[in-house]
Each structure stands twice: as C-alpha cells, then as structure tokens.
Amino acid sequence: MATRKWFAGRLCTATLAVLITTASAALASRQRRSEEARLQERQLELEELAIRRKALAHQQRMQWELLARAIDDPSLAAVIDTYDKSIPAERRRQFFYANAWYVHLFHLYRAGLLDREELYRHLREFFQSPIFREYWEASRHMRASLNEASEEAQLGHMVDGLVSDLDEADTDEWWVVGNPPTD
Numbered sequence: 001m002a003t004r005k006w007f008a009g010r011l012c013t014a015t016l017a018v019l020i021t022t023a024s025a026a027l028a029s030r031q032r033r034s035e036e037a038r039l040q041e042r043q044l045e046l047e048e049l050a051i052r053r054k055a056l057a058h059q060q061r062m063q064w065e066l067l068a069r070a071i072d073d074p075s076l077a078a079v080i081d082t083y084d085k086s087i088p089a090e091r092r093r094q095f096f097y098a099n100a101w102y103v104h105l106f107h108l109y110r111a112g113l114l115d116r117e118e119l120y121r122h123l124r125e126f127f128q129s130p131i132f133r134e135y136w137e138a139s140r141h142m143r144a145s146l147n148e149a150s151e152e153a154q155l156g157h158m159v160d161g162l163v164s165d166l167d168e169a170d171t172d173e174w175w176v177v178g179n180p181p182t183d
Contacts, residue, residue: 053111060107067100083138091134098135101126106155116158120180123159127166128174136163 070077071093083092105122108114114122126132136159146153158181165178 056107056111060104063103064100067096067103071096071100082142087138091131094131095135095138098126098129098132099139101132102135106152109155110151117180117182119155120158120162120178124162124166124174124178124180127159127163133163 066080070080074089074093077093077096080096081092083095087095102123105114105119105126109116109119127136143153143156146156162178166174169177171177
C-alpha cells in the first residue's frame with residue numbers, strides 16, 4: 001500500500017511537472033508569436049513611412065520643376081498665375097520663386113526634417129525680405145481657401161502671427177522677434 005501511494009504521488013508530481021512545462025512552453029510560444037507579429041507590424045509601419053516620405057520628396061521635386069518652368073516661361077506662368085494682374089510680371093515671377101521657397105520649407109517640415117520651431121526660425125529670416133512679405137500678402141486669398149483644420153492652414157496662421165510680430169517689433173534684432181512654437 002505504501003508503495004502504491006508513493007508511486008501515485010510520484011505519478012502526480014511527474015504529471016504536474018509535464019503540465020507546467022507544457023503550459024510554460026505554450027505560453028512562451030504564444031508570447032514569441034505575439035512579439036513577432038508586433039515586430040512585423042512595426043516593420044510594415046516603417047516601410048509605409050519610407051514610401052510616404054519618398055512620395056513627398058518626389059512631389060516636391062515635381063512642384064519645383066513645374067514652378068521653375070513657370071518662372072522661366074511667362075506663357076506657362078499664366079496657367080497658374082492667380083495674383084492680381086496689376087502686379088508687374090517680373091514681381092509675379094518673384095512671387096513664384098518665393099512660393100517655391102515657402103513650399104520647400106513646408107515640405108521639409110512635413111517630412112520631419114525641420115520641427116515647427118526650426119520652420120519658424122527659417123521663415124522669420126525669409127520675412128526680412130520685402131518681396132517675400134509682399135508675396136505673403138498677395139497670396140492671402142490662396143490661403144483663405146484652405147481647410148481650416150489642415151496643417152497647411154494652421155502653419156499659415158502661425159506665419160501670419162509671425163508677420164504681425166515682425167511688423168509690431170520695436171527692435172532691429174529681428175532674430176529675437178516672436179515666440180517660436182514648441183512641438
């Protein structure tokens with residue numbers, strides 16, 4: 001009888017050990033599959049981000065090429081020229097160029113190469129140019145058509161505030177004017 005109890009106890013212990021080992025292995029396997037799925041999902045997210053950045057870079061190159069053609073050829077510029085016709089043609093060409101710079105900075109920001117504060121600092125420098133300021137005012141009607149919730153419209157409002165701060169500043173030290181946003 002004692003042998004039978006001893007054998008049954010050993011059998012229960014062995015069975016319990018096998019069950020614990022099997023459960024542990026199953027849990028480890030499930031965790032490993034879960035981690036692999038998480039890593040695969042992250043890899044897909046990074047690949048999608050890379051594709052998006054590549055598409056944005058391509059779009060920026062295309063926009064620059066189209067604007068460069070418009071700057072070089074007034075007959076092509078007429079296709080996209082929505083500025084007041086009382087503005088001389090030479091000035092409108094300068095506006096196209098100013099727009100190219102603004103769009104370039106905007107795309108650098110969207111691509112994550114500039115943060116909002118760096119964008120602000122670059123624009124603060126560009127707005128030292130009277131032509132750039134004139135471009136900004138002449139393009140106000142274009143920005144008015146943007147969806148207010150869009151990132152582009154929000155940045156436009158930030159720039160409007162910057163221009164206002166620069167106009168109201170009572171210092172020649174333009175590089176300290178305004179409060180750069182922090183992300």
